[in-house]
Amino acid sequence: MTAETALVWFRRDLRLHDNEALSDALGADHLLPVYCVDPRHYGRRPFGGRDSFDYEKTGPYRARFRRESLADLRESLRDLDSDLIVREGKPETIVPALAKATDADAVYFHTYPTGEEMAVEEGVTDLLGKLGTDVERRWGHTLYHLDDLPNGYEEIPDTYTSFRKSVENRSTVRPPFRAPEAESMPPVATTTDGDEIGAGAIPTVDSLGVDAPHGADSEGEPTERGALRFTGGESAALDRLDTYLWDEDRLREYKETRNGLLGQGFSSKLSAWLNEGCLSPRFVEREVRRYEEQRVSNDSTYWLLFELVWRDFFQFQFAKHGTDFWRRGGIRNRTDIAWRDDETLFERWKAGETGIPFVDAAMRELNETGYVSNRARQNAASFLVNNCRIDWRKGAAYYETQLVDYDPCSNYGNWAYIAGVGNDNRDRYFNLVKQAKQYDGDAEYVTHWLPELDPLPPRLAHEPWKTSDSTQAEYGVELGIDYPEPVFDLEQSYEKLR
Structure with missing residues (x-):
């Protein structure tokens, strides 16, 4: 059944390409893209559990990178005659409230494996259930899909080599979803009274109360001595991938240079964009395969995919072991x-x-x-x-x-x-x-x-x-x-x- 009004809750998936939650919501008559700036991600917080301690949750570098990523996503959506609604507050409050205000039939979002993220998700879905709003979860931040693991995530090996061999031999990487085009983007949803939903301001790093420990710039600007200025956003992510693979042709030597220490070109340096969801690992895999077809296929091209599988391994390990990973004694x-x-x-x-x-x-x-x-x-x-x-x-x-x-x-x-x-x-x-x-x-x-x-x-x-x-x-x-x-x-x- 096609939803009349759908809400897309962006989390760590700040991109248009290969975004299954967004792609599946495009069939709605009206769409409301939403991001919540959760105050619990900033300032000093207790680690939790036994032998807890306080620490600064998010420093200025990632706060700045995330702010830039949100601005880039908003600009990309506006280019499609849509928008990104930004609100400060807990998603458990904001998402159901916006769903109610727009009489949304369904809320689409990606799910993540850590206990902290799952707790927020459960708070959101509980209230959506009370509203009678459909919940549409998607899994979209790994190279291999959760449903394509040979024996399910509960049974994956606890050693990387065994895991890698199992997925390489028995699983395939799904093709990435295409980014939406203007003609496929539904108009922005309004309230049930026909009022526009204000876009909202993207908070500055300073307004979030982020401290700058041990020499970090208060607004997250790295020193010029750094290897690369990580600019947040999908646009910068695709530029970096294009530069590393095609313009500078670095991938052919990745295995030999990956243990470098200085400079921007010894490794792909895609991790910041992958982890904030500005870049899809499946899209990276597709580009590596294209590179192998057009340039060279060797140990280095394989090794970049090898590293993406390492990233998958820990995602699925946390899905398997849950909060045991956070104990001092570990799993x-x-x-x-x-x-x-x-x-x-x-x-x-x-x-x-x-x-x-x-x-x-x-x-x-x-x-x-x-x-x-x-x-x-x-x-x-x-x-x-x-x-x-x-x-x-x-x-x-x-x-x-x-x-x-x-x-x-x-x-x-x-x-x-x-x-x-x-x-x-x-x-x-x-x-x-x-x-x-x-x-x-x-x-x-x-x-x-x-x-x-x-x-x-x-x-x-x-x-x-x-x-x-x-x-x-x-x-x-x-x-x-x-x-x-x-x-x-x-x-x-x-x-x-x-």
Whole structure:
């Protein structure tokens, strides 16, 4: 039955292309696209559960990126003679109220697997049910569809390799939905009295009360030393994909360059747009296949898809395990790790002042740009949870605050993995100096973010604690003055991990 009036509730799907909820709502006579700026996503919030702590929910980089994404979506809808209705408040209140005001027959939206997102969704659907409004859920943020998993999400393997092989061998990627055109877009719904629904203002970063911790710009503008200015929105997402694949022809070498640390071209850097829903992974897959047909098909083209499957893996893991992922003991319910409560050490890690250059460079890049490469962010995480033994969730929560490309499943799933409480039956840690020398042999990355170490030769820039007083005087770098002394003996900290 075709709805006379449909409401589309945008969430982390801020795009027109491959948007199933939007596509399926186009058959209505009138359409109301809606986005709710949920105040619970901003400001200091308790983590929740046992051993809870407070943290800043959303930092300025992602807040700015989201604001730009909303503005871009609104402009795209207006180009189709539609609009995006923006309201500040809880979706559980706003969505049913707008459905009632417009006498909507159905509300279309995408569903997501985390408990926090599901709780909001349930609050919305409960009230819609009382109104007699149909609820139309869709799954649209992964490469492989939830319904196409070989054995259902409840039975997926807890190890990535097994999961990857199962979907590669037994599932297919669905074709993406086309973006709507002007002639297919229904007119904007009005109230039952015929009054227009005001579009509403998109809040500024400052008005949301977002703090700027550890050097972050208050409006989310990254330092010019950053690799890329992540501009929010579907338009910027498609431009980035086009630049990386076609204009610069980078994909052919992705596997060889993906562990890079400096510059914009060593990796695709699509994560921010994927995680805010400005870019569909299925559309990326289609473009990679087209690239393989027209340019080259090799290990690098496969590896980008391999990374998209990693992203899927954590989405489905959270669907499977639910809130167990947020426990300190993780899905393995580990109680044998003696986590430390050392706020001074934690603050030094956040500020990039641990005295371990590879870690500090990563944290300063994160603080100044909202982004850090996968290689560097994993090393910084490993140091906090394995060498320092600080509660892994506090580190993950700080990444949640700062990252422009934060995704709840990928972020917390990867942190749990490194901390040994997630999807791995092994304890794992990084040898930080070895990693630094392997991936930053000339210390270019370290000295870029820690210019105070630039006078030192590369081998000493990675291990400044090995410099004698005379060497420090020779190069003009004094530990404890120009750069911090290490928070502890790094080598000794590995002993309990071996």
